[in-house]
Amino acid sequence: MSTFYPEKLSVEFMEGTAATEPVIPRRYTLTHSDLTGELFLNIGIDYAWGEINPLRDEVLGEWKQYGTSLFFDVYLYVDQGEIPMSSSAKRDEIFRRELPLAINAIKYGDRSLFKTYPCLDQAPIIINFMSTYPQFARQENWGTFQSIAT
Incomplete structure (x- = not known):
């Protein structure tokens, strides 16, 4: 797993969302730059x-x-059917390796929400791996924010 560096995270609250509300609906889009990290x-x-x-x-x-x-x-999204299975296998491996970093980034980026609602630390994290290949398309319970995020 890569190391999470808070100084490399930029957070934007979109219209209709503030630091501590609403909890539902509340959606996260985490992207990255391969060039800068x-x-x-x-x-x-x-x-x-x-x-x-x-x-x-x-x-x-x-x-x-x-x-x-x-x-x-x-x-x-491991794949959308447009890449060979070997590429899907590599993407699946990368997602699995980097997912703890992503969970850490989400929790850190939304730390005011977690401070306001400490029960969120105990919420189960369900991961949906989306793939056209059955061996990569699965749903898994990855524990809680408390067990993953540092």
Whole structure:
């Protein structure tokens, strides 16, 4: 896993979203620059579709409610059927290696929300690996923010 450097994270709260509200709907679009290593986090009531690149290597996440409990739902696009399976395998490997960094960046970028609602640290993180190849298309429970984020 790569190391998370807070100084390389830029955070933008989009229209309709503030540092501590709303919790639902609250969606995260995390993108990065391969050249500089910078991370860009957009927090809004919708995803920042304009920030997404054609390779779809961003991390999309949102708070959802099941009964009285909250969970964090993440979507990772391993492929969209346009790349060979060997490339999908590599992308899957990269996503898995870098996901803890992404979770750390989201928590740090939205730290005021986590400070206001400490129960969010205990929310399950559900990862949806999106792929046209069955061996990469899966849903996994990755623990909680407290267990992943430092």
